Amino acid sequence: MNPERALQEIGVAEMPLETFSQTLFRHGLRLEREKTTTLQVNVGNLCNQSCRHCHLNAGPDRREIMNSETVDGVISYAARNGFQAIDITGGAPELNPNLEKLIEGLSSCAPRILVRSNLTALTENKRENLIRLLQAYQVVVIASFPSFDEHQADAQRGPGTFRTSLATLKKLNSLGYGVEESGLELHLVCNPTGAFLPSSQALIEKRFREVLLKRWGIVFNRLFSFANMPLGRFRQWLLQSGNLESYLQRLGSSFNPCAVEGLMCRTLVSVSWDGYLYDCDFNLARDLPMGGRRIHVSEMEGPPAPGSPIAVADHCYTCTAGGGFT
Amino acid sequence: METYYKPEDLRKFEEIGKEAPDLAKKFFEYYNAVFAEGALTEREKALIALAVAHAVQCPYCIDAFTQACLEKGSNLAEMTEAIHVVTAIRGGASLVHGVQMRNVAQKLSM
Numbered sequence: 001m002n003p004e005r006a007l008q009e010i011g012v013a014e015m016p017l018e019t020f021s022q023t024l025f026r027h028g029l030r031l032e033r034e035k036t037t038t039l040q041v042n043v044g045n046l047c048n049q050s051c052r053h054c055h056l057n058a059g060p061d062r063r064e065i066m067n068s069e070t071v072d073g074v075i076s077y078a079a080r081n082g083f084q085a086i087d088i089t090g091g092a093p094e095l096n097p098n099l100e101k102l103i104e105g106l107s108s109c110a111p112r113i114l115v116r117s118n119l120t121a122l123t124e125n126k127r128e129n130l131i132r133l134l135q136a137y138q139v140v141v142i143a144s145f146p147s148f149d150e151h152q153a154d155a156q157r158g159p160g161t162f163r164t165s166l167a168t169l170k171k172l173n174s175l176g177y178g179v180e181e182s183g184l185e186l187h188l189v190c191n192p193t194g195a196f197l198p199s200s201q202a203l204i205e206k207r208f209r210e211v212l213l214k215r216w217g218i219v220f221n222r223l224f225s226f227a228n229m230p231l232g233r234f235r236q237w238l239l240q241s242g243n244l245e246s247y248l249q250r251l252g253s254s255f256n257p258c259a260v261e262g263l264m265c266r267t268l269v270s271v272s273w274d275g276y277l278y279d280c281d282f283n284l285a286r287d288l289p290m291g292g293r294r295i296h297v298s299e300m301e302g303p304p305a306p307g308s309p310i311a312v313a314d315h316c317y318t319c320t321a322g323g324g325f326t
Numbered sequence: 327m328e329t330y331y332k333p334e335d336l337r338k339f340e341e342i343g344k345e346a347p348d349l350a351k352k353f354f355e356y357y358n359a360v361f362a363e364g365a366l367t368e369r370e371k372a373l374i375a376l377a378v379a380h381a382v383q384c385p386y387c388i389d390a391f392t393q394a395c396l397e398k399g400s401n402l403a404e405m406t407e408a409i410h411v412v413t414a415i416r417g418g419a420s421l422v423h424g425v426q427m428r429n430v431a432q433k434l435s436m
Contacts, residue, residue: 149401192396199399203367207399 017252020316027257031310033279034266036303037084039110041066041074042281043099044273047092048121051144051157053191055231055285058091065091070275071098073298075105077271081303085112087142087268089281092121100133107137114140116189118157119165131175140185141177143169143220148211152193169218178220188223195243197254197321198225227251227318231285248314254321263319265310271297279310286313336386369398376405377412 024031044065047058066074078086086106093099093115106113115134122131122141134141145165147153153162169186173179178186188208192198205223212218228234230247238244265280269290275297278284288311289295290304343350361371372394379387395405 147401149403151403152401194396196393196396199369199397203363203369204399207369 017248017314017317020312020314023252023255023317024260024312027260029257029260031260031263031312031316032266032306033304033308033310034306036081036267036269038087038264038268039074039078039081039083039085040087040089040268040270040281041102041106042089042091042270042272042284043093043096043102044091046095047090047118048095048124049092049118049158049161051118051233052237053146053156053193053228053234055229055234055282056091057232062091064273065096066098066102066273066275068098068101070273070297071102071105073275073296074102074271075109077297077300078106078109080301083110083303085114086110087114087116089116091273092118094121094127094130100130103133103137103139112140113137114142116142116144117168118144118161119168120161123164123168123171135175135184138183138185140187141172142187142189142224143172144191145169145188145208146191146193148208148215156191156193166216166218169212169220170216173217173219178218180219186220188220190223190225191228192225195228195238195241195247195250197227197250201225227321229282229285229315229318231282231315248317251317251321255317256320256322259320259322265319269304277304282315282318283311283313286315288313331385333389336390339386367398369395369400372398373400373404373408377408380409381412381416 018026042056045056045058045062046060046065047054047062048060050059086109088099088102088106090096094117096102099115103113103115121127133139143165144157145153146156150162153165154160157165169178172186175184176182177184190198190204190208198204201224204225208223209220212220230238230244230251235244238247265283268280270278270281270284272278272284277290277295277297277300278288279290283289290311291308292311340350340354343354361368361375366374372391375387376391376395379391392405
């Protein structure tokens with residue numbers, strides 16, 4: 001019995017979860033857009049894995065991927081705006097045949113390009129050209145690595161993914177990724193392998209750094225720990241496993257008002273595979289478009305206006321639980 | 327089915343302070359201080375708590391500290407080993423009393 005938890009839950013846990021908007025109002029907070037500095041590009045739901053925590057239901061059977069015309073539209077939009085960073089995600093971005101064109105096109109539009117990788121799609125089918133391109137443009141690799149325990153990692157991401165991920169990390173290290181002063185950044189993302197919240201980021205980063213180096217000689221730059229979003233396949237699993245209600249309560253009772261100021265949705269705009277704009281990738285998964293209406297990237301001249309409201313729903317509690325989601 | 331142990335009762339833990347608020351306040355402050363990062367990490371402390379929860383057979387503690395251990399980054403193998411440690415001590419504590427039994431038996435026997 002953990003009284004800290006019990007005390008956190010006073011007045012919250014025993015009442016039905018109030019809406020996220022109500023919670024913001026109760027704390028006197030408003031969630032509005034600021035200057036947009038990051039463009040997130042979701043190039044599609046096609047993935048070689050079917051992770052059980054995926055908020056997008058991405059998988060090998062999904063056919064929605066960003067086509068060449070939309071890629072052109074995204075590059076044009078990025079060129080019209082001075083984003084500080086462009087974050088390419090999926091699905092598995094590596095499976096989109098237009099990825100190389102997208103990276104080349106965006107490289108002159110922002111000083112920092114990031115690609116999210118599940119670490120298995122990057123090395124399957126000998127994607128040497130893509131890896132060389134990432135190196136050449138000093139693209140930051142953000143890699144999913146939920147646990148250094150093989151059983152936990154494979155339970156979340158599928159059999160055999162853990163060992164393949166280790167091999168890919170070693171390969172990336174051999175190319176300079178994650179190695180100090182190489183100019184090639186390799187960051188890890190760690191999502192809990194179940195219906196519980198993540199550890200403190202600083203503590204888990206320290207432990208992963210020690211264990212990965214000691215056991216496998218692997219190095220990385222930073223580790224980010226994020227709570228799982230109760231959407232998509234993860235929500236289905238929560239429901240089937242009888243964890244949904246307690247997980248939502250846990251997120252709600254862990255609401256940290258201080259996390260609201262630093263939420264990524266304030267400074268990010270997310271483009272879906274078919275070119276529509278959202279306040280974040282999670283609102284994309286929930287189909288909650290930016291500004292309450294579907295706006296195509298080709299219609300958008302500049303970045304979203306500062307001060308405009310951000311679409312919220314109960315999944316937003318995930319980003320305000322504990323330390324928050326950046 | 328009615329049961330003496332109800333998971334939702336864990337959330338009512340703070341109600342224990344209604345009759346003796348000063349003592350409860352002291353206890354919870356002490357409790358939170360104990361589990362804060364110190365010479366031992368929060369993760370290590372949660373593993374100890376999980377093991378002790380099994381020794382004292384408290385279902386509330388097992389529920390709370392299983393979750394705490396996972397959240398602090400422990401895996402099932404580590405948590406299982408922690409329980410074996412407390413089981414070994416608990417079993418050993420019984421077995422070592424066999425020395426007393428032998429002493430008494432030797433004294434009584436010809």
